[in-house]
Amino acid sequence: MITPTHSLACELLSLKKDMSNHEIPELSALNFFPESLDYASLKNAAEGCKGCELYNNATQTVFGAGGLTAELMFIGEQPGDEEDLAGLPFVGPAGRLFDKALEEAGIDRSVAYVTNTVKHFKWKPQGKRRLHERPNAREVEACLPWLAAEMDVIAPRILVLLGATAAQALLGKQFRVTKERGVWLDSPMAERVLATVHPSSILRAPDPQEREVQYAEFVQDLRTVAADLNLGAQTRA
């Protein structure tokens, strides 16, 4: 049930963030929202979220991390195996590739806030390994209120969506990262919005040559972001 204390999140979901096409399930993150929608309260409340079944098999909630006044926000899909254990986003293999690409593009990760669309690790067993499983539409919808609240508190000027799950959750199911990556998009969510691939997709490239090509394209997309970030810094100087 959505109570009046959740009006900010509801407003975010229906109006400000242009999420009007979303059907938030009856049981969702909203059921676990705190009375006060400040960052610390939200993060703390998310730790106890049971808004969908994903908390059952995960170690912990992985909320976003980074500066609360960050101008730049990255949104990925969900925590992976290492993130689930560490409780931090983008610290596994894809996170390390992300860090390398950021450095090459000239972006200091410490100036950004990094988070995921879904806050619990979804996986299936394969031998001793925990194999990533893509969250389904219901799980994404159930978790979106946390992301909406993060976006509201951080209020980034530049929003970068990493991969199809984040892009389709925020820009609509018809959005295709393959067709519209690396360009500034018209969206009310932030002054600048750009979508690109998720670094984990580069790790899944079929061979080293293809991986190199995909990595170079990813760095190029990040350079577009870096150019705007630097322009913003110069304008403010």
Ligand code: SF4
């Ligand atoms: S994935 Fe999101 S909605 Fe589901 S239990 Fe975790 S925090 Fe709650």
